[in-house]
Amino acid sequence: MVKIFYEKDATYDAVKDKIIAVIGYGSQGRAQSLNMKDSGLNVVVGLRPNGASWNKAINDGHEVMTIEEAAEKADIIHILIPDEVQPKVYNEQIKPYLKEGKTLSFSHGYNIHFGLITPPEGVNVIMVAPKSPGAMVRKTYEEGFGVPGLVCVEKDYTGNALDMALGMAKGIGLTRAGVILTTFREETETDLFGEQVVLCGGVTELIKAAFETLVEAGYAPEMAYFETCHELKLIVDLIYQKGLQGMWNDVSNTAEYGGLTRRARVINEESRKAMKEILKEIQEGKFAKEWGLENIAGRPHLNAMRRLEKEHLIEKVGKDLRKMCGLEKE
Numbered sequence: 001m002v003k004i005f006y007e008k009d010a011t012y013d014a015v016k017d018k019i020i021a022v023i024g025y026g027s028q029g030r031a032q033s034l035n036m037k038d039s040g041l042n043v044v045v046g047l048r049p050n051g052a053s054w055n056k057a058i059n060d061g062h063e064v065m066t067i068e069e070a071a072e073k074a075d076i077i078h079i080l081i082p083d084e085v086q087p088k089v090y091n092e093q094i095k096p097y098l099k100e101g102k103t104l105s106f107s108h109g110y111n112i113h114f115g116l117i118t119p120p121e122g123v124n125v126i127m128v129a130p131k132s133p134g135a136m137v138r139k140t141y142e143e144g145f146g147v148p149g150l151v152c153v154e155k156d157y158t159g160n161a162l163d164m165a166l167g168m169a170k171g172i173g174l175t176r177a178g179v180i181l182t183t184f185r186e187e188t189e190t191d192l193f194g195e196q197v198v199l200c201g202g203v204t205e206l207i208k209a210a211f212e213t214l215v216e217a218g219y220a221p222e223m224a225y226f227e228t229c230h231e232l233k234l235i236v237d238l239i240y241q242k243g244l245q246g247m248w249n250d251v252s253n254t255a256e257y258g259g260l261t262r263r264a265r266v267i268n269e270e271s272r273k274a275m276k277e278i279l280k281e282i283q284e285g286k287f288a289k290e291w292g293l294e295n296i297a298g299r300p301h302l303n304a305m306r307r308l309e310k311e312h313l314i315e316k317v318g319k320d321l322r323k324m325c326g327l328e329k330e
Protein backbone atom coordinates (compact mmCIF):
# COMPACT_ATOMS: atom_id res chain seq x y z
CA MET A 1 0.00 0.00 0.00
CA VAL A 2 1.45 3.37 -0.95
CA LYS A 3 1.84 6.06 1.67
CA ILE A 4 0.02 9.28 0.75
CA PHE A 5 0.57 12.52 2.66
CA TYR A 6 -2.06 15.25 2.85
CA GLU A 7 -2.11 18.79 4.23
CA LYS A 8 -2.51 17.60 7.85
CA ASP A 9 0.54 15.29 7.54
CA ALA A 10 3.05 18.00 6.57
CA THR A 11 4.43 21.03 8.41
CA TYR A 12 6.84 23.81 7.52
CA ASP A 13 9.01 23.10 10.58
CA ALA A 14 11.94 21.59 8.66
CA VAL A 15 12.03 24.31 5.97
CA LYS A 16 10.75 27.53 7.55
CA ASP A 17 14.23 28.69 8.61
CA LYS A 18 16.00 27.42 5.48
CA ILE A 19 16.87 29.28 2.32
CA ILE A 20 15.57 27.43 -0.72
CA ALA A 21 17.37 28.21 -4.00
CA VAL A 22 15.28 27.35 -7.03
CA ILE A 23 17.69 26.92 -9.94
CA GLY A 24 15.87 27.68 -13.19
CA TYR A 25 12.74 29.68 -13.94
CA GLY A 26 10.98 27.74 -16.69
CA SER A 27 7.84 25.62 -16.56
CA GLN A 28 8.44 24.18 -13.06
CA GLY A 29 10.87 26.79 -11.70
CA ARG A 30 8.45 29.70 -12.04
CA ALA A 31 5.43 27.82 -10.68
CA GLN A 32 7.19 26.17 -7.76
CA SER A 33 9.16 29.22 -6.65
CA LEU A 34 6.09 31.50 -6.76
CA ASN A 35 3.99 28.96 -4.84
CA MET A 36 6.66 28.44 -2.16
CA LYS A 37 7.19 32.20 -1.85
CA ASP A 38 3.44 32.81 -1.54
CA SER A 39 3.35 30.08 1.13
CA GLY A 40 5.83 32.12 3.16
CA LEU A 41 9.02 30.12 2.51
CA ASN A 42 12.41 31.81 1.98
CA VAL A 43 13.01 31.43 -1.75
CA VAL A 44 15.81 32.80 -3.90
CA VAL A 45 16.15 32.11 -7.61
CA GLY A 46 19.47 31.13 -9.23
CA LEU A 47 19.83 31.88 -12.95
CA ARG A 48 22.33 32.66 -15.68
CA PRO A 49 22.55 36.46 -15.88
CA ASN A 50 22.27 36.71 -19.68
CA GLY A 51 19.26 34.40 -19.98
CA ALA A 52 15.64 35.26 -20.71
CA SER A 53 14.48 34.12 -17.25
CA TRP A 54 16.45 36.70 -15.28
CA ASN A 55 14.12 39.68 -15.80
CA LYS A 56 11.03 37.48 -15.65
CA ALA A 57 11.94 36.30 -12.16
CA ILE A 58 12.80 39.84 -11.02
CA ASN A 59 9.49 41.14 -12.40
CA ASP A 60 7.69 38.40 -10.43
CA GLY A 61 9.26 39.82 -7.26
CA HIS A 62 11.99 37.25 -6.59
CA GLU A 63 15.45 37.78 -5.16
CA VAL A 64 17.49 36.72 -8.20
CA MET A 65 21.20 35.87 -8.29
CA THR A 66 23.67 33.77 -10.24
CA ILE A 67 23.49 29.99 -9.87
CA GLU A 68 26.78 29.99 -7.94
CA GLU A 69 25.57 32.70 -5.53
CA ALA A 70 22.28 30.88 -4.98
CA ALA A 71 24.00 27.53 -4.39
CA GLU A 72 26.34 29.16 -1.88
CA LYS A 73 23.59 31.02 -0.03
CA ALA A 74 21.01 28.21 0.10
CA ASP A 75 20.41 25.35 2.51
CA ILE A 76 18.22 23.57 -0.06
CA ILE A 77 19.21 23.67 -3.74
CA HIS A 78 16.20 22.71 -5.87
CA ILE A 79 17.37 22.02 -9.43
CA LEU A 80 14.70 22.92 -11.99
CA ILE A 81 16.60 23.35 -15.23
CA PRO A 82 16.22 20.85 -18.14
CA ASP A 83 17.37 17.31 -17.25
CA GLU A 84 19.93 17.21 -20.04
CA VAL A 85 21.82 20.32 -18.85
CA GLN A 86 21.72 19.50 -15.12
CA PRO A 87 24.97 17.42 -14.92
CA LYS A 88 27.16 20.18 -16.42
CA VAL A 89 25.55 22.99 -14.40
CA TYR A 90 25.70 20.85 -11.24
CA ASN A 91 29.41 19.99 -11.68
CA GLU A 92 30.53 23.50 -12.58
CA GLN A 93 28.22 25.82 -10.65
CA ILE A 94 26.59 23.92 -7.79
CA LYS A 95 28.91 21.16 -6.56
CA PRO A 96 31.61 23.55 -5.26
CA TYR A 97 29.04 25.05 -2.85
CA LEU A 98 27.40 21.79 -1.71
CA LYS A 99 28.72 21.89 1.83
CA GLU A 100 27.98 19.32 4.55
CA GLY A 101 24.38 19.33 5.79
CA LYS A 102 22.94 20.97 2.66
CA THR A 103 20.12 19.44 0.64
CA LEU A 104 20.06 18.77 -3.08
CA SER A 105 16.54 18.57 -4.46
CA PHE A 106 14.96 17.62 -7.81
CA SER A 107 11.56 17.32 -9.47
CA HIS A 108 12.60 14.34 -11.58
CA GLY A 109 14.95 11.54 -10.59
CA TYR A 110 16.60 11.21 -14.02
CA ASN A 111 20.14 12.35 -13.26
CA ILE A 112 20.42 10.71 -9.84
CA HIS A 113 18.86 7.43 -10.97
CA PHE A 114 20.99 7.12 -14.10
CA GLY A 115 24.14 8.14 -12.23
CA LEU A 116 24.72 11.34 -14.22
CA ILE A 117 24.93 13.39 -11.00
CA THR A 118 26.76 11.87 -8.02
CA PRO A 119 26.29 13.99 -4.90
CA PRO A 120 29.05 13.95 -2.29
CA GLU A 121 28.71 12.34 1.15
CA GLY A 122 27.23 14.54 3.86
CA VAL A 123 24.29 15.99 1.94
CA ASN A 124 20.61 15.11 1.70
CA VAL A 125 19.21 14.15 -1.70
CA ILE A 126 15.45 14.50 -2.08
CA MET A 127 12.76 14.82 -4.70
CA VAL A 128 9.60 16.93 -4.72
CA ALA A 129 7.82 16.31 -8.00
CA PRO A 130 4.46 17.73 -9.08
CA LYS A 131 2.59 15.29 -11.32
CA SER A 132 1.60 18.11 -13.64
CA PRO A 133 2.96 20.65 -16.12
CA GLY A 134 4.19 23.84 -14.42
CA ALA A 135 1.36 26.09 -15.60
CA MET A 136 -1.20 23.92 -13.77
CA VAL A 137 1.01 23.81 -10.65
CA ARG A 138 0.64 27.58 -10.41
CA LYS A 139 -2.98 27.86 -11.61
CA THR A 140 -4.42 25.29 -9.18
CA TYR A 141 -2.41 26.80 -6.29
CA GLU A 142 -3.83 30.27 -7.08
CA GLU A 143 -7.30 28.70 -7.15
CA GLY A 144 -6.72 27.49 -3.57
CA PHE A 145 -5.99 23.87 -4.39
CA GLY A 146 -2.99 22.00 -5.84
CA VAL A 147 -1.90 19.20 -8.13
CA PRO A 148 -0.83 15.79 -6.78
CA GLY A 149 2.86 15.11 -6.35
CA LEU A 150 5.58 12.72 -5.29
CA VAL A 151 8.28 12.91 -2.64
CA CYS A 152 11.26 10.67 -2.03
CA VAL A 153 14.55 10.59 -0.23
CA GLU A 154 17.71 9.13 -1.75
CA LYS A 155 20.06 10.25 1.05
CA ASP A 156 19.08 11.36 4.53
CA TYR A 157 22.21 12.83 6.09
CA THR A 158 20.51 15.17 8.55
CA GLY A 159 17.79 12.72 9.57
CA ASN A 160 14.90 14.99 8.55
CA ALA A 161 15.14 14.90 4.75
CA LEU A 162 11.58 13.59 4.33
CA ASP A 163 10.23 16.42 6.52
CA MET A 164 12.04 18.90 4.26
CA ALA A 165 10.57 17.31 1.13
CA LEU A 166 7.10 17.39 2.68
CA GLY A 167 7.54 21.02 3.78
CA MET A 168 8.44 21.98 0.21
CA ALA A 169 5.57 19.90 -1.17
CA LYS A 170 3.19 21.72 1.17
CA GLY A 171 4.61 25.09 0.07
CA ILE A 172 4.06 24.17 -3.59
CA GLY A 173 0.46 23.16 -2.83
CA LEU A 174 0.94 19.44 -3.52
CA THR A 175 -0.25 18.16 -0.12
CA ARG A 176 -3.63 19.83 -0.78
CA ALA A 177 -4.20 17.14 -3.45
CA GLY A 178 -2.00 14.38 -2.00
CA VAL A 179 1.66 13.39 -2.18
CA ILE A 180 2.84 9.81 -2.70
CA LEU A 181 6.04 8.56 -1.07
CA THR A 182 8.12 6.86 -3.75
CA THR A 183 11.73 6.23 -4.81
CA PHE A 184 14.00 7.89 -7.38
CA ARG A 185 13.92 4.70 -9.45
CA GLU A 186 10.14 4.35 -9.43
CA GLU A 187 9.51 8.02 -10.21
CA THR A 188 12.06 8.12 -13.03
CA GLU A 189 11.00 4.94 -14.79
CA THR A 190 7.24 5.51 -14.50
CA ASP A 191 7.52 9.18 -15.49
CA LEU A 192 9.54 8.35 -18.63
CA PHE A 193 7.20 5.48 -19.51
CA GLY A 194 4.09 7.61 -19.02
CA GLU A 195 5.30 10.51 -21.15
CA GLN A 196 6.62 8.25 -23.95
CA VAL A 197 3.77 5.76 -24.19
CA VAL A 198 0.65 7.71 -23.20
CA LEU A 199 0.84 11.36 -22.23
CA CYS A 200 3.10 12.84 -24.89
CA GLY A 201 4.14 10.10 -27.36
CA GLY A 202 1.14 7.78 -27.49
CA VAL A 203 -1.59 10.37 -27.48
CA THR A 204 -0.06 12.60 -30.18
CA GLU A 205 0.52 9.66 -32.52
CA LEU A 206 -3.04 8.41 -31.93
CA ILE A 207 -4.44 11.88 -32.71
CA LYS A 208 -2.29 12.32 -35.83
CA ALA A 209 -2.99 8.83 -37.19
CA ALA A 210 -6.76 9.26 -36.74
CA PHE A 211 -6.68 12.80 -38.21
CA GLU A 212 -4.71 11.60 -41.26
CA THR A 213 -7.07 8.65 -41.75
CA LEU A 214 -10.11 10.95 -41.94
CA VAL A 215 -8.41 13.57 -44.15
CA GLU A 216 -7.05 10.92 -46.55
CA ALA A 217 -10.59 9.51 -46.81
CA GLY A 218 -11.81 12.93 -48.00
CA TYR A 219 -13.31 14.43 -44.84
CA ALA A 220 -12.76 18.13 -44.08
CA PRO A 221 -9.60 18.71 -41.99
CA GLU A 222 -11.65 20.93 -39.66
CA MET A 223 -14.09 18.07 -39.00
CA ALA A 224 -11.16 15.70 -38.48
CA TYR A 225 -9.54 18.13 -36.02
CA PHE A 226 -12.65 18.56 -33.90
CA GLU A 227 -13.29 14.83 -33.78
CA THR A 228 -9.79 13.50 -33.14
CA CYS A 229 -8.16 16.31 -31.17
CA HIS A 230 -10.44 19.02 -29.76
CA GLU A 231 -13.01 16.65 -28.28
CA LEU A 232 -10.31 14.53 -26.67
CA LYS A 233 -10.01 17.07 -23.85
CA LEU A 234 -13.70 16.81 -23.08
CA ILE A 235 -13.50 13.02 -22.87
CA VAL A 236 -10.28 13.14 -20.82
CA ASP A 237 -11.94 15.64 -18.45
CA LEU A 238 -14.71 13.09 -17.85
CA ILE A 239 -12.16 10.33 -17.18
CA TYR A 240 -10.20 12.72 -14.91
CA GLN A 241 -13.29 13.64 -12.89
CA LYS A 242 -15.22 10.36 -12.84
CA GLY A 243 -12.90 7.56 -13.97
CA LEU A 244 -13.37 5.29 -16.99
CA GLN A 245 -16.80 4.16 -15.71
CA GLY A 246 -17.96 7.76 -15.41
CA MET A 247 -16.93 8.44 -19.00
CA TRP A 248 -18.69 5.31 -20.31
CA ASN A 249 -21.84 6.39 -18.45
CA ASP A 250 -21.78 9.87 -20.02
CA VAL A 251 -21.20 8.94 -23.67
CA SER A 252 -23.93 7.39 -25.81
CA ASN A 253 -24.56 3.65 -25.79
CA THR A 254 -23.51 3.66 -29.43
CA ALA A 255 -20.12 5.20 -28.51
CA GLU A 256 -19.75 2.76 -25.64
CA TYR A 257 -20.47 -0.32 -27.81
CA GLY A 258 -18.32 0.95 -30.71
CA GLY A 259 -15.47 1.89 -28.42
CA LEU A 260 -15.46 -1.34 -26.43
CA THR A 261 -15.64 -3.55 -29.52
CA ARG A 262 -13.05 -1.65 -31.62
CA ARG A 263 -10.41 -0.35 -29.20
CA ALA A 264 -8.34 -3.55 -29.03
CA ARG A 265 -7.88 -3.41 -32.80
CA VAL A 266 -6.11 -0.06 -32.39
CA ILE A 267 -4.16 -0.80 -29.22
CA ASN A 268 -3.44 -4.48 -29.81
CA GLU A 269 -0.94 -7.18 -28.85
CA GLU A 270 1.69 -5.50 -31.03
CA SER A 271 1.17 -2.21 -29.16
CA ARG A 272 1.45 -3.98 -25.80
CA LYS A 273 4.67 -5.65 -26.96
CA ALA A 274 6.02 -2.23 -27.99
CA MET A 275 5.09 -0.82 -24.56
CA LYS A 276 7.05 -3.61 -22.86
CA GLU A 277 10.05 -2.94 -25.11
CA ILE A 278 9.92 0.79 -24.37
CA LEU A 279 9.76 0.09 -20.62
CA LYS A 280 12.77 -2.25 -20.91
CA GLU A 281 14.77 0.43 -22.77
CA ILE A 282 14.01 2.83 -19.91
CA GLN A 283 14.83 0.31 -17.17
CA GLU A 284 18.11 -0.76 -18.79
CA GLY A 285 19.27 2.84 -19.33
CA LYS A 286 19.15 2.53 -23.14
CA PHE A 287 16.85 5.53 -23.51
CA ALA A 288 19.01 7.69 -21.21
CA LYS A 289 22.12 6.73 -23.22
CA GLU A 290 20.38 7.59 -26.51
CA TRP A 291 19.14 10.97 -25.18
CA GLY A 292 22.64 11.75 -23.88
CA LEU A 293 24.22 11.02 -27.27
CA GLU A 294 21.51 13.05 -29.06
CA ASN A 295 22.47 16.06 -26.92
CA ILE A 296 26.21 15.57 -27.49
CA ALA A 297 25.53 15.53 -31.25
CA GLY A 298 23.60 18.84 -31.08
CA ARG A 299 20.11 17.26 -31.18
CA PRO A 300 19.89 16.61 -34.95
CA HIS A 301 17.08 14.08 -34.59
CA LEU A 302 15.04 16.17 -32.14
CA ASN A 303 15.38 19.27 -34.33
CA ALA A 304 14.23 17.40 -37.45
CA MET A 305 11.24 15.90 -35.60
CA ARG A 306 10.30 19.31 -34.18
CA ARG A 307 10.29 20.76 -37.71
CA LEU A 308 8.06 17.96 -39.07
CA GLU A 309 5.68 18.18 -36.12
CA LYS A 310 5.34 21.95 -36.63
CA GLU A 311 4.62 21.62 -40.35
CA HIS A 312 1.87 18.98 -39.98
CA LEU A 313 -1.57 19.97 -41.36
CA ILE A 314 -3.19 19.38 -37.96
CA GLU A 315 -1.17 22.29 -36.55
CA LYS A 316 -2.38 24.75 -39.20
CA VAL A 317 -6.01 23.65 -39.00
CA GLY A 318 -5.88 23.53 -35.21
CA LYS A 319 -4.41 27.02 -34.92
CA ASP A 320 -7.17 28.55 -37.06
CA LEU A 321 -9.91 26.66 -35.21
CA ARG A 322 -8.55 27.50 -31.77
CA LYS A 323 -8.47 31.18 -32.79
CA MET A 324 -12.04 30.89 -34.03
CA CYS A 325 -13.13 29.35 -30.70
CA GLY A 326 -11.28 32.06 -28.74
CA LEU A 327 -8.92 29.47 -27.24
CA GLU A 328 -5.77 30.97 -28.79
CA LYS A 329 -4.95 34.65 -29.29
CA GLU A 330 -2.47 34.65 -32.22
Ligand SMILES: NC(=O)C1=CN([C@@H]2O[C@H](COP(=O)(O)OP(=O)(O)OC[C@H]3O[C@@H](n4cnc5c(N)ncnc54)[C@H](OP(=O)(O)O)[C@@H]3O)[C@@H](O)[C@H]2O)C=CC1
Binds near residue numbers: 024029085133
Ligand atom coordinates in the same frame (compact mmCIF):
# COMPACT_ATOMS: atom_id res chain seq x y z
N1 LIG B 1 7.94 20.70 -17.52
C1 LIG B 1 7.22 20.12 -16.57
O1 LIG B 1 6.04 20.42 -16.42
C2 LIG B 1 7.80 19.10 -15.63
C3 LIG B 1 9.16 19.06 -15.42
N2 LIG B 1 9.67 18.26 -14.46
C4 LIG B 1 11.10 18.29 -14.20
O2 LIG B 1 11.44 19.60 -13.72
C5 LIG B 1 12.76 19.94 -14.14
C6 LIG B 1 12.71 21.26 -14.91
O3 LIG B 1 11.99 21.04 -16.11
P1 LIG B 1 11.27 22.25 -16.88
O4 LIG B 1 10.59 23.13 -15.90
O5 LIG B 1 10.50 21.63 -17.98
O6 LIG B 1 12.53 23.02 -17.44
P2 LIG B 1 12.54 24.25 -18.47
O7 LIG B 1 13.00 23.76 -19.81
O8 LIG B 1 11.23 24.97 -18.44
O9 LIG B 1 13.69 25.14 -17.81
C7 LIG B 1 14.00 26.37 -18.32
C8 LIG B 1 14.87 27.09 -17.32
O10 LIG B 1 16.16 26.47 -17.28
C9 LIG B 1 17.15 27.46 -17.52
N3 LIG B 1 18.26 26.87 -18.26
C10 LIG B 1 18.21 26.18 -19.42
N4 LIG B 1 19.45 25.80 -19.79
C11 LIG B 1 20.29 26.28 -18.87
C12 LIG B 1 21.71 26.23 -18.70
N5 LIG B 1 22.49 25.59 -19.57
N6 LIG B 1 22.24 26.85 -17.63
C13 LIG B 1 21.46 27.48 -16.74
N7 LIG B 1 20.13 27.56 -16.83
C14 LIG B 1 19.55 26.96 -17.88
C15 LIG B 1 16.44 28.51 -18.33
O11 LIG B 1 17.11 29.74 -18.15
P3 LIG B 1 17.29 30.82 -19.33
O12 LIG B 1 16.04 31.64 -19.36
O13 LIG B 1 18.50 31.54 -18.88
O14 LIG B 1 17.47 30.03 -20.60
C16 LIG B 1 15.07 28.52 -17.68
O15 LIG B 1 15.07 29.31 -16.52
C17 LIG B 1 13.26 18.75 -14.95
O16 LIG B 1 13.95 17.91 -14.09
C18 LIG B 1 11.96 18.09 -15.43
O17 LIG B 1 12.09 16.71 -15.73
C19 LIG B 1 8.89 17.49 -13.62
C20 LIG B 1 7.53 17.52 -13.78
C21 LIG B 1 6.89 18.24 -14.85
Ligand SMILES: CC[C@](O)(C(C)=O)C(=O)O
Binds near residue numbers: 130133191
Ligand atom coordinates in the same frame (compact mmCIF):
# COMPACT_ATOMS: atom_id res chain seq x y z
C1 LIG C 1 4.19 14.40 -19.05
C2 LIG C 1 5.48 15.14 -19.22
C3 LIG C 1 6.24 15.39 -17.92
O1 LIG C 1 6.65 14.17 -17.37
C4 LIG C 1 5.31 16.10 -16.96
C5 LIG C 1 4.70 17.39 -17.32
O2 LIG C 1 5.03 15.56 -15.93
C6 LIG C 1 7.48 16.23 -18.28
O3 LIG C 1 8.59 15.69 -18.19
O4 LIG C 1 7.32 17.40 -18.66
Ligand SMILES: [Mg+2]
Binds near residue numbers: 195
Ligand atom coordinates in the same frame (compact mmCIF):
# COMPACT_ATOMS: atom_id res chain seq x y z
MG1 LIG D 1 5.85 13.79 -15.50
Ligand SMILES: [Mg+2]
Binds near residue numbers: 108191192195
Ligand atom coordinates in the same frame (compact mmCIF):
# COMPACT_ATOMS: atom_id res chain seq x y z
MG1 LIG E 1 8.79 13.86 -17.30
